[in-house]
Each structure stands twice: as structure tokens, then as C-alpha cells.
Amino acid sequence: MTAASDRAAENRRLLRKLGLVTLGAFAFCFSLVPLYRIACEQVFGIRLDGRPVDAATGQALVVDTSRSVRVQFDASIHNEREWRFGPEQVELTVHPGETVEAWYVASNLTADTLVGHAVPDVLPRPANPYFAKTECFCFTEQKFAPGETRRMPVRFFVSPDLPANVNTLTLTYTFYNNEQATRREQAAMAQAASAPDPDSRG
């Protein structure tokens, strides 16, 4: 019987160890969220576009006037009943190293306050690391009053290191309704409207 109870204790020890491995694997799954970002940005040079590039970096560059690159502007909308969204210019011709401004226009087609969020992409993909935005409406939440139409800027430069075989770039945005932010804003407005507010609307 001692051999059997030894074995039972051994089984329980192994159960605990393997249980820890399981918990480790579960934790590993969540660690993949930051690891993915690190792998994309540090290893593969894919800019996930959370932050602007420092404008000073662009100003410090020498503009290569001997070369011209076409930048095309494109837009798509996630829900056409809620938004109208598009570029003001179809394309611009820029010199590598030159910081340029372009404009997009968005309209809220509904009778509610909405918060939009634009997700950018640059094609062709290998050129993605050479396109830098110093300022962009895609970095922040875009709150729109009911029926509001607004112009939104993007400032960017194309790195002089852009491979010679690339002469056309496409900047494209998908415009989403940020549902969580929209809910938050609408709730805040509903609260403001219902709360007794002495200095509003005499």
C-alpha cells in the first residue's frame, strides 16, 4: 500500500506541475497582445500607427527635389448610413523628405452625436515603413455633432530612403464608428441634459 500511496502522491505532484503549465499557457495567450505589437514594430518594421512621428524629424530631412512620388488618397466607410467620408484631393505629387498637408472631409449623417475613428493603411505594403505621419486625425477620437461636416488634416512626409522602384503610394483610411466612445459621449450628453444646470438655456 505504501507503494500505491507514494504513486498517488507522485500523481498529485505531477497534476500540480501540469496545472501550472496550463496557467502559464493561459497567461502566455494574453502576453501575445503586447508581443504582437513589439514583433510588428521592432522586428518587421510595420508601423501600427498609434502615435505620430516627431515633426522635427521631418523638418531635419533634406528634400530630394530630383525625385517625385505620387501619393494617392483613398477612403472607405464601415457604415454608410452613419457617415460620409472622403479625401479632398485625389492625389498629390511630393518630393521625398518634404512635409506635406492633405485634407479629408467627414460628415455625420445621423441625428446623434457620433465618435469616429479612422484606421490608416499605406500600400504597397513594403513601402509602409517609409511613410510617416507627423499629424493625423487618425491618432485621436473624432467627435461629430449631429449633422456636422468637418475637414480633418493629415501631415506627412515620405522618407528619402524610399526604395527606388516605388513611385506611387496610396494612403487609405477606413472610417469606423467607435461604438464605445459614442456610447460614452451620448451617455454624458444625456446626463448633462437631465442634470439641473443653472447657467444653461435661460
Add this chain to the structure above:
Amino acid sequence: MATDHTAHHDAHHHTPSFAQRWLFGTNHKDIGTLYLVFSLVMFLIGGAMALVIRAELFQPGLQLVNPEFFNQMTTVHALVMIFGAVMPAFVGLGNWMIPLMVGAPDMALPRMNNWSFWILPFAFLMLLSTLFMEGGGPAGGWTLYPPLSLQGGNSIAFVIFAIHLMGISSIMGAINIIATILNMRAPGMDLLKMPIFVWSWLITAFLLIAVMPVLAGAVTMLLTDKFFATSFFNAAGGGDPVLFQHIFWFFGHPEVYIMILPAFGIISEIIPTFARKPLFGYQAMVYAIASIAFLSFIVWAHHMFTVGMPLGGELFFMYATMLIAVPTGVKVFNWVSTMWKGSMTFETPMLFALGFVVMFTIGGFSGLMLAIVPADFQYHDTYFVVAHFHYVLVTGAIFAIMAGTYYWLPKWTGFMYNETLGKWHFWLSTIFVNLLFFPQHFLGLAGMPRRIPDYNIAFSDFNMISSVGAFGFGLSQLLFAYIVWSCARGGARATDRVWEGAKGLEWTVPSPAPHHTFTTPPRIDDRELAHGDVSH
């Protein structure tokens, strides 16, 4: 220990009641039987869903079901077959055979064994109940890619909890199997003397505890994205839907091998028996399984070549994937070499094993085609992919499970199954399964997308052939259910050895295997092991 003693004591004096034996019992053979019966039921339910799909696709246009329900069928068919049919069948076979093969009296953790089985019926009740809920069941594909999977009804929460339960069940099953294999082997049963089936399960169990928690984590993130305002995968909130695909396939690719490695083990037991020769290259087989398991962790992104990853990533995942063909080739050549100059006979288990070797290899080759990045852009999400994974899962995993069932059924029931009907079952299955899936290669190459209820009339003929095959294959499985049922009820008495060329500890116990076996450890005789002299 006290409970073990009581159970043992009881068995000698009075037979336990039905509930004591089947609901509360911890005997590895009874739990193995429960797993296998559950798996057969799920196989028939999942098969019925496949027939709904093939009936709708019999002709172009929308005939029988609405597209929303069609999508629910493709999604739930996959979840039921993967988590309800194939995986529990392997766990059932493992429960029955591993203690018998390593000379252990029972599984290492019998109480947990009971628990891990009894989670499953509830998990699948929950999954299947979503089909009757408002908004219907999950319809975004079994891969649950967001944002699509989160755009259906709230029933997705039930699907996610069902997946959590299935994960908990298979993790507990895997831990039990690892503990049994590492701690419960009879003296003299060294690791490198274990039958290949036991080896394949040991490695599979490690894959399971490594990746099932990753799936659990991924679906938890889906749950919080949908109901608790997180943005792991929500692009509007700063998340990235491609991240889900990476996490999912980090689970999903090892999962593919979880469903095929035990099949390799079964085939490696059956071929030596009916070729009457020891398994060729036993150690190479063990190392090949281990290599495949390792490679399975570094190839996941070949499922998502079209998401726009960097060229370097595509090349890495392409070459790593193609590398898997090497250990897989080792296994196929070793099976063929085992048969070489053997005195072969072709009983039903051997027929299914041979069918496995041929048709699994076809599936392996189409997998190699899919691994090639530039070609994959053409094949991605077409019926070519459907044909590929059904060749490896139906004629691979399912054929191996059936081969194993016929092989060990006489040991379980004490009776021989009806050999004539078994052969009929094999030939009907083989002919119809090829009629079902082979034309899908052509459909895919011609550009028919998967998961769509309607198609261009140019695809009509091949779809009609495929649907005829589907109904033939599906109905043939009723014959299988009948053969198993009638074998459990009676027939010619099985001998202890059952098969002339069978080797290994499981054939040294009486047929049917008594409720308690190897309560005193057996003496291991190296010449009696299925792979003969292990020093070569």
C-alpha cells in the same frame, strides 16, 4: 486510497447499479466507453449538419435553408466534429488502451477522469442550444474571426463558455494521460519500449496543455470585446483583428496535430499486426512525432498568408511548413517499409489503416500545395482548402479512429464484429468519401469559395457528385453504428490474442477485458512488444 479500496471491494461482491457504474464510476474502461459512445453520437449529429450543407449545395441557387442557417451549419458542424467527435474519440481510445498498454491498473487520476468526461455533454448541450436561440447559433465560421463572429446575436457568449468547458475537459484529460504514462507504467516498460500509440498520446497531451489555454484566452478576449468594452480586436477602439488570427492559429495549428498524432499511433499499431512484422524504425517514428509536434508551434501563420504580412514572414512560414513534410514522410515510408515483404492479411482494421496511409498522404500533398505562398493566394478560402482538410481529418483522423475501433472492439466486447459487414463499411466509406471530397479539389482550383450557400452554375456538376458522395458516406456510417452495436450484443467469441499477429500487453488479458486488469504489474517481455527488438 480509501475510495479506490471500496470500489475494488464492491466489484467483487455485487455489481454496481447503472448510475454507480456509468455516472459516478471512475474505471478507465467505462469512461473510455462513455467517451467513445459520446463521440459516435456527436459524429452522427455533426454528420447530419454536413448533410444539410451538401443538400443545399446539391444544386446552384437557394433551395432548402436560408443562408444564415447554412452559415450556422458550417460553423457548428466544424465545432461539433473537432471538439465533439474526433478529440473525445481519441481520449476514449486513450482511456481504454493506455493503461492496458503500459500495464497500469487504471488512469493516474480516476476521479478527475470522470469529471473531464462529464463536462462534455453539458458543453455540447450549451453549444447546440444556441441553434434554437434568438439570432441563432454562431455563423461566422468555427475560427470565430472578429469582427464577423461578434456581429451575430448574444448567443456567442454560450458558444464561448462551451469552448471554455471543452478546453477544461481536454486539458484535464491530457494531464491524466501524461500522469498515467509517466507514473503508472509497469516495471520494465521503459519510455522507449512503449507502444507507439502511447507515445503519440504522450506528445499530443503536451500539445493540448500548451495550446488549449491559448484558445481559452483568445475566446475570453472575444467575450470581453463583445460584452465588456475592451478593444483587443476592435479596430475602432485601437485593436487589431489580425491579432486574433495570430492567436487563434497559434492554437489552431497544434490543434491540427492533436487530431492526427494519435491517428498515427493507431495506424502504427495496426500495420505491424496485419503485416506480421515489427514496426519498421520504431525510434524514428517516435522522433518523427516529436519533430512534427515541435514544428506545429512555428508554422501557424500559413493559415493567414493573405492578411498582408511581410515577405520575410511569408517565406519563413512557407519553409517551416514544408519542413513538416520531412518527418511526415519518415512516417509514411516507415509504414510502407513495415508492410514490405510482410505476410499481409486484409481484415477490416487493416483495410482502414491502408486507406488511411493512401488518403492521408493525398491530404498531405494538397497541404504542401497550400503551403506555397504564391499558390496559396489562389487556393485561400476556396473548396481546395475544404478538400485538403477533409482528406486529413476524415480519411485521416476518422479512418484511423474506425481502424482502431475495429482493431480493439473484440478486446472490449469479447465478441468478433461481423467481418463481412466491416468490409462493406470500409469499401462504401472509401468510395463515397472520395466521391465526396475529390471533386472539391477541382471546385477550389476553379475558384469556388467556401462557406457560401450558393454558387456559379459552372460548378454544378462537381457539386452534385460531391453531394451524392456525402449522402453515401453519411448513410454508410449508420452501418458502422450497427456493426458496433451488434458486436457489443454478441457474436463469435474473441480469443485473448484476437489477431494472429497482435503483440503488446493489451492482448495478454482476457477478452472481454475484465473490469480490473494489471492490479499486480505484469512482467514485461521485450519480444512480446509490438515493435520487437527495440535496439535497432
